[in-house]
Amino acid sequence: MKVPFVDLQAQYRSIKAEIDAAIARVVESSAFVLGREVEAFEAEFASYVGARHCVGVSNGTDALQLALQACGVSRGDEVVVPANTFFATAEAVSTANARPVFVDADALSYTIDVSKIEAAITERTRAIIPVHLYGQPADLDPIFGIAARHNLLVIEDAAQAHGARYKGRRVGALARAGCFSFYPGKNLGAYGEGGAVVTDDEEVARRLRLLRDHGSPRKYEHEIVGYNSRLEGLQGAVLRAKLKHLDAWNDLRRAHAARYNELLAAHADAVRLSLPRETAGARHVYHLYVVESDERDALQRHLGAAGVQTGIHYPIPVHLQPAYASLGHKPGDFPVSERQARRVLSLPMFAELTGEQIARVAESVSEFVARAQSSAAPA
Numbered sequence: 088m089k090v091p092f093v094d095l096q097a098q099y100r101s102i103k104a105e106i107d108a109a110i111a112r113v114v115e116s117s118a119f120v121l122g123r124e125v126e127a128f129e130a131e132f133a134s135y136v137g138a139r140h141c142v143g144v145s146n147g148t149d150a151l152q153l154a155l156q157a158c159g160v161s162r163g164d165e166v167v168v169p170a171n172t173f174f175a176t177a178e179a180v181s182t183a184n185a186r187p188v189f190v191d192a193d194a195l196s197y198t199i200d201v202s203k204i205e206a207a208i209t210e211r212t213r214a215i216i217p218v219h220l221y222g223q224p225a226d227l228d229p230i231f232g233i234a235a236r237h238n239l240l241v242i243e244d245a246a247q248a249h250g251a252r253y254k255g256r257r258v259g260a261l262a263r264a265g266c267f268s269f270y271p272g273k274n275l276g277a278y279g280e281g282g283a284v285v286t287d288d289e290e291v292a293r294r295l296r297l298l299r300d301h302g303s304p305r306k307y308e309h310e311i312v313g314y315n316s317r318l319e320g321l322q323g324a325v326l327r328a329k330l331k332h333l334d335a336w337n338d339l340r341r342a343h344a345a346r347y348n349e350l351l352a353a354h355a356d357a358v359r360l361s362l363p364r365e366t367a368g369a370r371h372v373y374h375l376y377v378v379e380s381d382e383r384d385a386l387q388r389h390l391g392a393a394g395v396q397t398g399i400h401y402p403i404p405v406h407l408q409p410a411y412a413s414l415g416h417k418p419g420d421f422p423v424s425e426r427q428a429r430r431v432l433s434l435p436m437f438a439e440l441t442g443e444q445i446a447r448v449a450e451s452v453s454e455f456v457a458r459a460q461s462s463a464a465p466a
């Protein structure tokens with residue numbers, strides 16, 4: 088039995104009639120860029136997360152960059168980001184002409200270590216971007232406290248956390264702006280590229296609408312220099328169809344994570360296998376189910392040989408990426424993120440995973456750990 092890391096075909100099969108009808112509506116109306124389906128999706132997604140406005144853009148990276156620019160971040164500003172995240176969090180800061188300033192990850196939650204943020208703040212700091220990494224909400228309340236004390240804005244990177252809740256409220260709608268990616272493999276994924284920013288701030292929403300569409304409030308009139316970062320009609324229609332299933336899919340992901348925890352608990356130890364934990368006050372949506380092991384590479388090979396596909400999120404922390412060599416960081420600067428980069432392994436996780444597939448993955452992980460434990464045992 089093969090277990091894929093994600094199975095987008097299984098998801099399509101489960102909602103084929105709805106998707107096919109959504110695509111046909113767009114093709115028949117020829118509203119391929121923005122248009123009715125995008126507007127309807129924006130309204131539905133804003134109401135889903137509990138924000139007043141949603142602005143659809145071309146992808147999650149643009150969502151971050153345009154949100155920073157719409158909130159007034161500009162050249163010379165510094166923006167605090169976690170060292171353990173997908174590269175795009177920091178990249179968007181750079182393309183908004185600001186400078187990313189890294190903060191280490193928390194060892195248990197994987198999200199930004201709140202206790203280390205204040206040491207990273209200077210007189211140039213304008214914003215903090217907490218990332219709800221792997222689907223686990225960052226600890227926002229203390230971050231809002233720090234932001235209030237230093238007069239900073241907070242922008243959520245919710246690209247991995249559609250539908251996750253922090254103290255009962257959906258993430259994305261809790262800071263000045265929240266940024267989402269609809270890359271196909273995300274919890275809510277388009278059939279191509281897509282992204283959105285949600286905000287309660289009328290003026291930020293207005294600037295986002297200008298920035299995504301050549302700075303143009305009306306056809307052929309350009310108020311500012313912007314970008315071409317519009318969400319496509321096909322993506323809007325597909326996302327509307329899939330949004331109706333998001334909560335059920337997230338519930339399934341949570342159930343699968345609980346099942347993995349149950350099957351793997353007996354083998355868990357600090358060295359060879361540690362399991363993900365949901366932090367207090369967080370409702371994790373398991374975009375990724377991430378375990379840690381000192382023998383990560385051998386475990387990944389063992390699973391691969393057994394037909395179980397896995398991933399590493401992420402093998403190189405952002406501060407050590409060649410693209411940021413000019414910032415002058417060195418190994419040891421953010422030891423928790425660096426240790427995570429060496430140890431994390433993402434097991435197959437998607438709503439359509441079957442009980443047999445989960446059992447197969449868990450059996451294969453247990454086999455590896457038991458073998459490693461017995462070979463390490465004193466003679």
Ligand SMILES: *Cc1c(COP(=O)(O)O)cnc(C)c1O
Pocket residue numbers: 146147148149172173175176218244246247267268269270281282
């Ligand atoms: C996917 C992702 C992004 C970027 O989104 P794209 O749609 O791929 O541009 C940004 N931040 C995080 C944490 C992501 O996982």
